[in-house]
Amino acid sequence: MSQVSTQITVTLPDGSRRSLDAGATAADLARSISQGLFARSVGALVNGEIRDLYTPLAEGDAVKLLTPDDPESLELLRHSTAHVMAEAVQRLFPQAKIAIGPTIADGFYYDFDIPGHTLSPEDLEMIEEEMKRIVREDQRICRYQIPDVDGQLAEFVRQGEKFKAELLEEHRNDSPTLYLMQDKNGKTVWNDLCRGPHLPSTGLIKAYKLLKVSGSYWRGDEGRDKLQRIYATSWWKAADLEAYLKRLEEAERRDHRRLSRQLDLFSVHDEVGPGLIFWHPNLATVRATIEDFWREVHRKRGYQLVFTPHIASEKLYEISGHLQSYGENMYSAMDIDDQPYRVKPMNCPGHIMIYKSRLRSYRDLPLRFAELGTVYRYERSGVLHGMLRVRGFTQDDSHIFCTPEQLEPEINGILDLIDLLMTTFGYTYKAYLSTRPEKSIGTDEEWAMATGALEAAMKARQMDYQVDEGGGVFYAPKIDIKLYDAIGREWQGPTVQVDLNLPRRFDVTYVGEDGERHQAVMVHRAVLGSMERFCGGLIEHYAGVFPTWLAPVQATVLPISDRHQEYARQVFEKLRERDLRVTLDDRSETINYRIREAQMQQVPYMLVVGDKEQAADSVSVRHRRDGDVGTIKTAEFLDKITQEVAQRS
């Protein structure tokens, strides 16, 4: 051990400082703290960035050693598992060329080009077996800075690793690194061009599973090589993997297409075409209830409801620009009296027509037009998905026309409405502000005004939000809200956009205090998005167990035997008079059978009536979740359920 004269000092998470020999790595730091920590460390967080355990540290670095207890360590684990998977694939399929293999939420994937072979589910098992071997071999994973980029390039080319060659060429000035997999004798058995970071060795990999194969394209470009992608996941503990697979199962259980069959919610038909939804009575009831609520809250907030036609002359979409920039998502023209017409893909031009039907004064503003507007858009067949991705859908669309001064309070009002609706349905959410992208129209002042108003409104409400720099659409900055459902999945939620384009294209103006015409400011916003997607998502969020105010059937009356039918009918009528959705199930099936059926249909209340209830003008209440909750007076039950519905709980 030669004593190096220079020392460096690093800071630990608890604020304490530690001196190390210059050139010391995070591993050395761990060792200097305790053997136990060293044994558990798999990487380090250096100045907030995840790094290899054997990263040399520099003077002043803030270092946190990562062990499997730290969530950040999963990134290392998954990235390394991806490499092991790629190594396994190349062992089994020597002709396979590797593309990229990043980590994603809950796992990772790796893309391959495997000439002459298509991966099958059986292959996945084989690959898993091979991975087991690589893990058992406990290969070291070493970072290696490429000293001679051209030499390495030539090597990649010689190996036919054209994707890696392309990547290396691109990153040649970024101090590119290889990660080498080395066996016990220090011999490199595999390598991958990779920025890292990685685990120190493959032996640390424990619980992983390959999930599915699918197609992809090199760099996501369908003009380029077709690749095969393997999706997989990796965890530190078998129990975590188990829990994750359980979560997938739970998601499967909640799948709205599956629940639709059980609860008779919606259908699509070959004879009609894909992506076109038929709402059955049960789901139509849910939707209608949501729409009633939606209309109520909009009226209360000064929105005016409008309706616009489903087809329009092409001229409209030429003015709006949709034909030019959105044409490939629009259905082809139909001929009406020698004029081309189109099915509407957007509601905005229609709302603008209403605005422009007369001269507007600043005194009229803001004008808030809202419509449950049905639109049709061409979606490529492969992307259609149940109710979540369709070709015809109804947006809860609104366009607000206002002055620049009114913009901020209007945004604030929208955010308030969003909060009310999302809270009612039990979603939590996060907000994102998307700012001006590179390719965009409008002046700097316009963008500053619009973006500023969005930001100011969120700040005024003390909302947490993240900024997605350059993530706006070309004509507008926007606020996107992401929803989190009952099992923590993310959904695309409400969106608010300040449009800098259409007011100009349509010459949307108002007469100001000064008697001059000014261009109006226009805001697009959708809260629920589309009724199809929202209701589809809601089915999964509630797992088909709709709260009482939304439930297709809120209560069912179950007479014990035929002699109770008359009384059961009386109870049924009483509920119906209260405008409750109630059914009477007096079929000659056993009471157990009828209860089971109501349970499986997720009916909130089952009202069992027999001799005792008949004698006491009462009902025996069975709740779908709590079971038999006892007998109460019919009038009392009516009050309770009516209140529950009114509270939307």
Added chain:
RNA sequence: GCCGACGUAGCUCAGCGGUAGAGCAACGGUUUCGUAAACCGUAGGUCGUGGGUUCAAAUCCCACUGUCGGCUCCA
């Protein structure tokens, strides 16, 4: 659109070269019941569509169509 898997009774699925099966649902009867499936019986499919191979095709091959998992796109 592209890659891959799949399409058998209303639903869930078995059969995978040799005369189409089960459970549930439906229908008819019996049963009149106290909190998650009473009993007996009946009916139901040109095996997604079209073509090919074969003495013979639900089964093998091709095309189309739809669904599913991804890619991609999302004014």
